[in-house]
Amino acid sequence: MSFPARRPRRLRTTPAMRRLTAELTLAPPQLILPAFVREGLTEPNPITSMPGVVQHTMDTLKAAAAEAVELGLGGIMLFGIPETRDATGSAGLDPKGILNLGIEAVRAEVGDELVIMSDVCLDEFTDHGHCGVLDAAGNVDNDATLEIYGQLAVAQANAGAHIVAPSGMMDGQVGIIRQALDEAGHQDVSILAYAAKYASAFYGPFREAVDSQLTGDRRTYQMDAANRREAMLEVELDLAEGADMVMVKPAMSYLDVLADVAAMSPVPVSAYQISGEYAMIEAAAANGWIDRRAAILESVLGIRRAGADTVLTYWASEIAQWLKEGK
DSSP states (O other), rough: OOSOOOOOOGGGHHHHHHHOEEEEEEEEEEEEEEEEEEEOSOOOOTTTSTTTTEOOOOOHHHHHHHHHHHHSEEEEEEEEEOOOBBBTGGGGTOTSSSHHHHHHHHHHHHTTTSSEEEESTTTTBEEEEESOOBBBTTTTTTTHHHHHHHHHHHHHHHHHHHHHEOSOOTTTTHOOOHHHHHHHHHTTTTEEEEEBBBOOOGGGGHHHHTTTTOOOOOOTSSHHHHHHHHHHHHHHHHHHHSSSEEEEHHHGGGGGHHHHHHHOOOOEEEOOHHHHHHHHHHHHHHHTTTHHHHHHHHHHHHHHHHTOSEEEOTTTTHHHHHHTOOO
């Protein structure tokens, strides 16, 4: 027998052979589209640091949700940007606040044909930009914030969210939200916990997307980038408190954490391909340094390969369109 006896290249000889032997594939139901709706807009507002992504009007948000249904996406994750902010983020609780109206509009547009998810956090609604209320010393008050998170989750469930997604990394947030939802009669509303959310330099463009008022950072409540084992503790706590799904955020710089979580989680695992990851690929592609479509697909495949059942990505609709066209 000629050397070498084993030739793995045999299974790479043609595109058809590579499709046949692929260990995983991308499909639209695995993709979740993050979307921003801003109060007071009459036209979509482009986000300069995220080419191709906009702050939606109510009408364009509904159109994006309808397109997501047509493309077969798994879900849409909604974020709201109010005109007026205060210290406690009261615009998030207002049934007529922009996020709750956005949820209501999308639910009216698509019904149960698309899973509608909503961000349970205060950072978009506070005049200081933190994910919780502040105490007299200016620190984020974990326990005072929990009560508001419960109210936020109920308001979003009332508006029509199928899944609420607490992203603030407050200790105990999942348990409080589960209790509040159940007491309000929303036992069927699920919780997607941002279980392992890191304080990342790659959130920069998102700050523009939600017009963040933050000064300083969120390192006292989001996880330290150096810590891997701690993510397992965070996930275990959220599972014990009743999380129906868990998330790792960011995705691409934390694939080791994602793989760890996927290996131990008894519930579906999501990963969020965040704004900075999106912006880097778009910028490199715009300069002609990389093949845009190939890089996008490879990046999302990498997240799936690490163990994500679903991926939140700003390219969700575009990827789904490529898959629909068979490209």
